[in-house]
Amino acid sequence: MSKKNTKYIFVTGGVTSSLGKGIVSASLGLLLKSRGFNVTIQKLDPYINIDPGTLNPYEHGECYVTEDGAETDLDLGHYERFLDSATSQNNNVTTGKIYQTVIEKERKGDFLGKTVQVIPHITNEIKRRIKILAKENYDIIITEIGGTVGDIESLPYIESVRQLRWELGENNSMVIHLTLLPYLAASGELKTKPSQHSVRQLMESGIQADVLVCRTEHKITKEIKAKLAQFCNVPAENVIESIDVETIYQVPLELQKQKFDEVVLKELALPMNQESDLKDWKNFLKKYKNPKKKVEIALVGKYVSLQDSYKSIAEAFIHAGASQDTEVKLRWVYSGDLTEENLAENFKGVDGMLIAPGFGDRGIEGKILAAKFARENKIPLLGICLGMQIMT
Known part of the structure; x- marks a missing residue:
């Protein structure tokens, strides 16, 4: 045309x-x-x-x-x-x-x-x-x-x-x-x-x-x-x-x-x-609806009360999970609430962790604590943008 x-x-x-x-x-x-x-x-x-x-x-x-x-x-x-x-x-x-x-x-x-x-x-x-x-x-x-x-x-x-x-x-x-x-x-x-x-x-x-x-x-x-x-x-x-x-x-x-x-x-x-x-498309949808495995990932960020803030990250987990016949359950963790005392409680049983982007100093300390906890407890960890800098 x-x-x-x-x-x-x-x-x-x-x-x-x-x-x-x-x-x-x-x-x-x-x-x-x-x-x-x-x-x-x-x-x-x-x-x-x-x-x-x-x-x-x-x-x-x-x-x-x-x-x-x-x-x-x-x-x-x-x-x-x-x-x-x-x-x-x-x-x-x-x-x-x-x-x-x-x-x-x-x-x-x-x-x-x-x-x-x-x-x-x-x-x-x-x-x-x-x-x-x-x-x-x-x-x-x-x-x-x-x-x-x-x-x-x-x-x-x-x-x-x-x-x-x-x-x-x-x-x-x-x-x-x-x-x-x-x-x-x-x-x-x-x-x-x-x-x-x-x-x-x-x-x-x-x-x-x-x-x-x-x-x-x-x-x-x-x-x-x-x-x-x-x-x-x-x-x-x-x-x-x-x-x-x-x-x-x-x-x-x-x-x-x-x-x-x-x-x-x-x-x-x-x-x-x-x-x-x-x-x-139908094959993707079938795999998404009928997973053979299940994992839970903690998404640590400062905007978790509005999940549209991390829309692409959540959707990426859906697509990646479907390709591996796996349901990916996200545990939304607000980094501003994290302390040394409640880290174990917040991340108990998770299979992996993602430190999300989000500029400004609010919630930064909590992200650092989360990254440290993941490293010391050998939890697979991914960081995006500022999250990657925090990991470093």
Whole structure:
């Protein structure tokens, strides 16, 4: 497929945050890649920080570092693990980066004295950043837009998507809207009204969703799908259920059962020449769910109360364990609580230890004590970044 025929998929979220846009985007990327398409995923983050490098992990979770040294959103870790391909600084864009670029251009006089405004200057820069990945000749670019539809911060991104859809023409782009179907225990039913309002709010910005992906704790009936289709202007087969599952790595298979990838390819007028090949993925999942051995590793860090802070480390143990038919149980140990007196209690029975990264002096003494205890008691020890320095 030539560069000019690159197709674009935009993933938006509604009703509430933390619905799993990153996992849905990564799962779709995997399904499309399994059919032979060259796919990448990018994340547009609406905060004004230049990148997550200076963000407190308690605020934003892990800062994921790409091969080219870019400090990015933790969702890029999911993209890489699902697609098994590297991302770069071009795969994560923040409002801070957008405004920084536009202001630098204004200071240099690039706008020839024009009044610099959100439209067209900010939206043009957003569109440039979205399309920059097409130079690498991808067949499909999936763009996840952070935040929730209706947020003030997200408005320039939504407007940029509206403009891009018009510029790209028919069948060259589509919008997937991820929404929530809350379950009311008192009445024993799933409610569609929040999703209807969310889609309507998107339409008020000039964008019609092509596919609805509905996060839910209970199965969606045909009647609910029909209701959502009618009031959200999408075909019933384009209403996809995303139900809670045991592990995020099961999500692609659940979406495939509903022909999610076929729905997307149809919307983009792309051929289904190649059958989906998920043999390796299913094999990994089988080994992960049916381990023959079990080990427990103590993860010693200063952010253990928010486990997203060490997301990639935890996921690396899952993948490494599955490859060895082994369940890896993590024991989260807060280094700030460690003393000479409680070391033996905290590390009793562990098969290994990892000293996690995390800058600043808080918790350092506890990490040093943990490393010393591991060395003296011959517990296998691994250190990452500052953890490695402490080991030394």
